[in-house]
Structures are given as structure tokens and as C-alpha cells.
Amino acid sequence: MGGGLAVRVSQEIAAEAEPVLAELLTDGVPAKLAAKDPTLWGPAAEAESSIRLGWVDTFQRSRALLPQLAALRDELGELDHVVLAGMGGSSLAPEVISLTVGKQLTVLDTTDPGQVAAALRDRLDRTVVVVSSKSGGTVETDSHRRAYWQAFLDAGLSPAEAGRRFVVVTDPGSPLEATAREMGASVILADSDVGGRYSALTAFGLVPTALAGVDVAELLDQAEWFASTLTDDVDNPAFLLGAAMGAAARNGRDKIALVDDGSGITGLGDWAEQLIAESTGKEGKGVLPVVVETPTSAGATGPDVLTATVGGALGVGEIPGSGVVPHVSVNGALGAQFLCWEAATAVAGRVLGINPFDQPNVTESKQNTAKILEEGLPAAAPSFTEGDIVGYGAGGSLEEALRALLDAAGGDGYVAIMAYLDRFADADTAKLRELLAAASGRPVTFGWGPRFLHSTGQYHKGGPQSGAFLQITGEVAEDLPVPGKPYTFGQLQAAQAGGDRQALAGRARPLLHLHLTDRAKGIAQLLDAAARLAPHKEG
Structure with missing residues (x-):
């Protein structure tokens, strides 16, 4: 203790x-x-480590933010619905903080058009949007920023009034900093020597939660x-x-x-x-x-x-x-x-014996996504169609395809479920994790796409190549444009799923892609099939 x-x-x-x-x-x-000795992880990691150890004492520097955050909250006054547009380290710590202390924070870390549209409809007249991106170039976060900017203008706000509705958290000198200042948004610069996943106690963790009413000084004290x-x-x-x-x-x-x-x-x-x-x-x-x-x-x-x-x-x-x-x-x-x-x-x-501060494989899926957005998804022939589910990558019935995937994990592997769906409207999909864990006897992870690309996505590509992957996508009932871009949220989501499939296929790992032609019916059908799989018996 x-x-x-x-x-x-x-x-x-x-x-x-x-x-x-x-x-x-x-x-x-x-x-x-x-x-903050950067030599601790060996010569190959020293350059990266030397600019990534600020988290060791960032809680001290973060105290300088407290008066600024209190003043900003007072200034925003009636804007009491806080939306956080961020991915990975920029969104997960604020979500834990708000859930733990019981303060409401809408976390937008998806490209699913239904989930984005639902957020845009929710209390827009009382909304302030915190746009968080360390690099300033995160495609999901930029898309959210564009969607909210357009929504505010469509609601009758002037550009100056819309700019007041944004608080931007980014690293000094990032492209987003310049964009934010052009918008007239409030800008809060974060510690540049703290990587995104270590940023819980920096501006990335503290700004959205303080605006939502959390006493963030207590976190720093702890x-x-x-x-x-x-x-x-x-x-x-x-x-x-x-x-x-x-x-x-x-x-x-x-x-x-x-x-x-x-x-x-x-x-x-x-x-x-x-x-x-x-x-x-x-x-x-x-x-x-x-x-x-x-x-x-x-x-x-x-x-x-x-x-x-x-x-x-x-x-x-x-x-x-x-x-x-x-x-x-x-x-x-x-x-x-x-x-x-x-x-x-x-x-x-x-x-x-590894460098804990780099993420060498994260860009691969991003590059694949960009290429698909330019050239379109490559054609693929279904392996089977059953009810409201179209399967790619394994033949037979849905149950047989699931069983084959679980078996492919072997005795020392794992199964990763990657759901490119709406994590609220399609929340029941997450029940699949425990069903497949019981059926396989193997560790099974569950991630909402593209959220997991900023998390376990690195492990999938760079870690031990022992994973078996289940990707779930769904038909889009009503798409949503990304303002100023030649694609929609639905097209972006499909491209991200396709780009990740390409990254996994390039490693010759078992991959089953299930597309739900009707989301609600398909999820129910999938859970039913998983529940029928014979449970794994030890020894």
C-alpha cells in the first residue's frame, strides 16, 4: 500500500x-x-523516450490549467451539454473519469453515421464540443468537428457564435491549432512530451471532464x-x-x-x-x-x-x-x-525489451483507409448468406464459420471481435464476447471500430501473431455527409473496416467478416448462433 x-x-x-x-x-x-531517464528502454528507444516521459510529472504542470478551466466553464455558462470528439487516449480517460464520478459527458469516438447523427440531434442548442487530437490530423475527430460546425450553422448560428461552441485541445503547432484559431474556438495546448495513451492527467483528460463538472483538482491531488x-x-x-x-x-x-x-x-x-x-x-x-x-x-x-x-x-x-x-x-x-x-x-x-512509447503499426490501417476512400472497396464474393448475415472468409453455415474461427485461435491464441457498428444502438453486439469466450475457452476481446484501431489495433498487427479475427459491419440505414469532404461517414466507416481487413489479411491471420444486412435482426441471429456453440470443456 x-x-x-x-x-x-x-x-x-x-x-x-x-x-x-x-x-x-x-x-x-x-x-x-x-x-525521466530516456535510456531505460535501450538505445533504439532513446530518441522516442526522450520526448515521451512528461507523464511522470504532468500532474504538476496540469495545475496551471485549473484557473483557465474554471473561467472557461463560467464563460460557457448555458452550454451544459459537453460533447468530446476524440479517439483513443484522447477519449478513453475522460470517459472513465466521467463515469466514475457520475458526470455526464457524451463521448464521440466513432464514424458510424447513426451514432454521429444521434449525437448531433441531442441538445444541440446547449452543446459545447471539445475537439481533442494530439496530432491534429485524426480523421475521425476532424470529421466530427466538420459535422458539428455545419450543424451549428444550419441551426442559425453565425460563424462567430459557432466558434464559441468549440474548445480545442491539441499539441502546440499542430494543424488543428491553426484551424481552431481560424474558427474562433478556445484553444488549450497540451503537454507535447506526453504520448496520447499516457495523457490521462494532461489537458486531454482534464478539459472535457472539468467542463462536465468534475473536480479535476482532486485527480491531480491523488x-x-x-x-x-x-x-x-x-x-x-x-x-x-x-x-x-x-x-x-x-x-x-x-x-x-x-x-x-x-x-x-x-x-x-x-x-x-x-x-x-x-x-x-x-x-x-x-x-x-x-x-x-x-x-x-x-x-x-x-x-x-x-x-x-x-x-x-x-x-x-x-x-x-x-x-x-x-x-x-x-x-x-x-x-x-x-x-x-x-x-x-x-x-x-x-x-x-520493447519501446513502450511508439506505435509502429498503427499507420498501416490508416494508409489502407485513405487508399480505399480514393479508389473504392475492392470487390469480394460472399462465402455464405444466412438470414440477415452475409459472411466472407469461411464457408458453411454461420455456426460452422464461427466454430472454425474459434478453433483457428489454437491453444495459445486469442479471438478479437471488431464491431464497426453503433455502440449504443447496437450495444447488444458486445454480448458476443462472453459467448465466444465460453465456447472457445480462449481469451476473447471486444472492440468497437474504429475506436479499437487507436487501442488494440497496434497489438493485432505488431504483437504475437496468434489472433483470430471476427469483423462485424452493418448496413447503414441513413448516411451522413462529412462536410467539405467527398465521402460520407458511412463510406469512411466502410473504408476503415476494409483497411483493417487488408492489414490483417496481409499477416495471413484467420479472418471472418460478417455483414449485417439488417442490424437488429442480424445481431439477434449472431448471438443465437454463438449461444448454440458447444461450450469448451477443460482437459
């Missing part, structure tokens, strides 16, 4: 982590990390209290967690199940998923995060799974009512959780 957060590990994992911790201490890693433990040789929760993750992966537990223990933090697994997957999934190595619904859900345990529970208050031991005794439990305040997982992931990167 340290700094308001406790990390506890089982005896088995403690035994594996002990020599790793001893090595880290011998090498003086705690002090070096606190000093992180600052916890930061005092990062240099400790004895009581250092982050290093224990990082050593446990790294040692477990080296010993065959290279998947980590992230389980909410129900004790006060909501949705942290989704944020930790993108942090861990994008940081470690490269060079054929990595720790695969698997977000599991409850401690009793299929996939929370397994021979190659490190079971980690997360919460605000629960002590060590069995989770009440579940029968699950985790390998690792992490309990503490949310601000401390952010810093703990960031430090632990950086430490795990050192243990695994």
Missing part, C-alpha cells in the same frame, strides 16, 4: 516477479524513471500523493505491478484479464486496455489486455491469463460472490490508478 493505492499479488506471481523486481532495483530503475512512491525500493506499487505483468508474460501468462471488482471505479479496463496493448504489442511480443465484464464472466481466468481486478476499495483475497481469487488486485483512487498503470506499463516494456 502506498500513496493511496494498493497492489497485491498472489504467491505464485510474487515468486515470478521477485527476481525481476530485484533486477529493476539493482539497475536503479525507480530513481531513473522518476528522473496522482501527486501516489507519485511519492515511484522512487521507493520497498513500497512501490507501480513497480510491483509492472514486474508482475512483465514476469508473467515471460512465463507464458501473456494475456491480462482486466476485471472491475465493483468497488467504485467504472470503465478503467477500457482505458488500461489501450495503454497496455498499444505500448507492449510490437516486435512479436506483448501483453494482450482482455476487458472482462464481471469476475464471473468467461475469460476472467485461464492458464495463460493473468487475472487482474481493479477497483477503488476492495482488499486482498477472493472477490465476494465470485469465487475468483485474482493474481493481481489494484485498488485505489482514480488519479493514482492512472499514474500507477502508466508507470507499470513502462516498467513492463523494459522487462519485455
Whole structure:
């Protein structure tokens, strides 16, 4: 226990982590990390690390934002519906913060035309849009900005009035900064030496949540209290967690199940998923995060799974009512959780011998998407049509295609479900994760596209090539133009799905693409087929 957060590990994992911790201490890693030493991950990573370690103490610099955020909230006054347009690290931390403290924040991290249209219809007269993009060139976020700008003008606002409805968070000198100033938007510049997935306690995490009414100073207080433990040789929760993750992966537990223990933090697994997957999934190595619904859900345990529970208050031991005794439990305040997982992931990167700050494979799907938008989707012949589902990549019935995909994961692989749908209107699709986990006995991840492209997408391409992939797309009932662009949201969504299929196909991984000709009926049909699959039996 340290700094308001406790990390506890089982005896088995403690035994594996002990020599790793001893090595880290011998090498003086705690002090070096606190000093932001870029040499910790080897010569090849030094250039990148030297400009990506600001997260170690960004909570201190972020305090300078507090008066500005208070003044901005007062100035916006009647605009009490906060919409966040952002992807990956720019959206996941704010979503966890708002969910955990019970403040309303509309997170727009999709290109699904139905979901975007629903957001545009929701309280537009009271809406302020936070546009968050570190690079300033994120296609999804730029599309959201264009759609809201046009919606405000169509509602009768002048360009000056529309500009007041935008708050832009970006790095200094990005293309978005110049665009924002032309729009007349409020501009808040973030720490340029913090990568997107490590940015929870920077302007990216704090601006939208402060506007939504969160006391973000409390998060910074929690992180600052916890930061005092990062240099400790004895009581250092982050290093224990990082050593446990790294040692477990080296010993065959290279998947980590992230389980909410129900004790006060909501949705942290989704944020930790993108942090861990994008940081470690490269060079054929990595720790695969698997977000599991409850401690009793299929996939929370397994021979190659490190079971980690997360919460605000629960002590060590069995989770009440579940029968699950985790390998690792992490309990503490949310601000401390952010810093703990960031430090632990950086430490795990050192243990695994990779650079935890780059994302070498993320651009591949983006490039494929751009090409498809220019040239169109390549023609593909269906393998089967059954009810409201058209299948590509496997023959037979829907059940047979699903079973073949699960079998293709083998004894040490995983299954990734990638749903390019509306995560609210088509929310039932997420139930597929547990059904396929129960049927396969393998770790199964679930991601909404294109959201996961900024998260587990790096692991899919750069991590161990042991995944079997299920992509789900759906017919668009009513498309929506992207103002100023020659394509619609529906075309962009289809191009992103197609670009990702190409990236996966180039690695010769098993891939089943299911297209729903009627979304509601197709989802019901798919869940029914998955439920009929014979459950996996151990040994």
C-alpha cells in the first residue's frame, strides 16, 4: 500500500516477479524513471523516450490549467451539454473519469453515421464540443468537428457564435491549432512530451471532464500523493505491478484479464486496455489486455491469463460472490490508478525489451483507409448468406464459420471481435464476447471500430501473431455527409473496416467478416448462433 493505492499479488506471481523486481532495483530503475531517464528502454528507444516521459510529472504542470478551466466553464455558462470528439487516449480517460464520478459527458469516438447523427440531434442548442487530437490530423475527430460546425450553422448560428461552441485541445503547432484559431474556438495546448495513451492527467483528460463538472483538482491531488512512491525500493506499487505483468508474460501468462471488482471505479479496463496493448504489442511480443465484464464472466481466468481486478476499495483475497481469487488486485483512487498503470506499463516494456512509447503499426490501417476512400472497396464474393448475415472468409453455415474461427485461435491464441457498428444502438453486439469466450475457452476481446484501431489495433498487427479475427459491419440505414469532404461517414466507416481487413489479411491471420444486412435482426441471429456453440470443456 502506498500513496493511496494498493497492489497485491498472489504467491505464485510474487515468486515470478521477485527476481525481476530485484533486477529493476539493482539497475536503479525507480530513481531513473522518476528522473525521466530516456535510456531505460535501450538505445533504439532513446530518441522516442526522450520526448515521451512528461507523464511522470504532468500532474504538476496540469495545475496551471485549473484557473483557465474554471473561467472557461463560467464563460460557457448555458452550454451544459459537453460533447468530446476524440479517439483513443484522447477519449478513453475522460470517459472513465466521467463515469466514475457520475458526470455526464457524451463521448464521440466513432464514424458510424447513426451514432454521429444521434449525437448531433441531442441538445444541440446547449452543446459545447471539445475537439481533442494530439496530432491534429485524426480523421475521425476532424470529421466530427466538420459535422458539428455545419450543424451549428444550419441551426442559425453565425460563424462567430459557432466558434464559441468549440474548445480545442491539441499539441502546440499542430494543424488543428491553426484551424481552431481560424474558427474562433478556445484553444488549450497540451503537454507535447506526453504520448496520447499516457495523457490521462494532461489537458486531454482534464478539459472535457472539468467542463462536465468534475473536480479535476482532486485527480491531480491523488496522482501527486501516489507519485511519492515511484522512487521507493520497498513500497512501490507501480513497480510491483509492472514486474508482475512483465514476469508473467515471460512465463507464458501473456494475456491480462482486466476485471472491475465493483468497488467504485467504472470503465478503467477500457482505458488500461489501450495503454497496455498499444505500448507492449510490437516486435512479436506483448501483453494482450482482455476487458472482462464481471469476475464471473468467461475469460476472467485461464492458464495463460493473468487475472487482474481493479477497483477503488476492495482488499486482498477472493472477490465476494465470485469465487475468483485474482493474481493481481489494484485498488485505489482514480488519479493514482492512472499514474500507477502508466508507470507499470513502462516498467513492463523494459522487462519485455520493447519501446513502450511508439506505435509502429498503427499507420498501416490508416494508409489502407485513405487508399480505399480514393479508389473504392475492392470487390469480394460472399462465402455464405444466412438470414440477415452475409459472411466472407469461411464457408458453411454461420455456426460452422464461427466454430472454425474459434478453433483457428489454437491453444495459445486469442479471438478479437471488431464491431464497426453503433455502440449504443447496437450495444447488444458486445454480448458476443462472453459467448465466444465460453465456447472457445480462449481469451476473447471486444472492440468497437474504429475506436479499437487507436487501442488494440497496434497489438493485432505488431504483437504475437496468434489472433483470430471476427469483423462485424452493418448496413447503414441513413448516411451522413462529412462536410467539405467527398465521402460520407458511412463510406469512411466502410473504408476503415476494409483497411483493417487488408492489414490483417496481409499477416495471413484467420479472418471472418460478417455483414449485417439488417442490424437488429442480424445481431439477434449472431448471438443465437454463438449461444448454440458447444461450450469448451477443460482437459
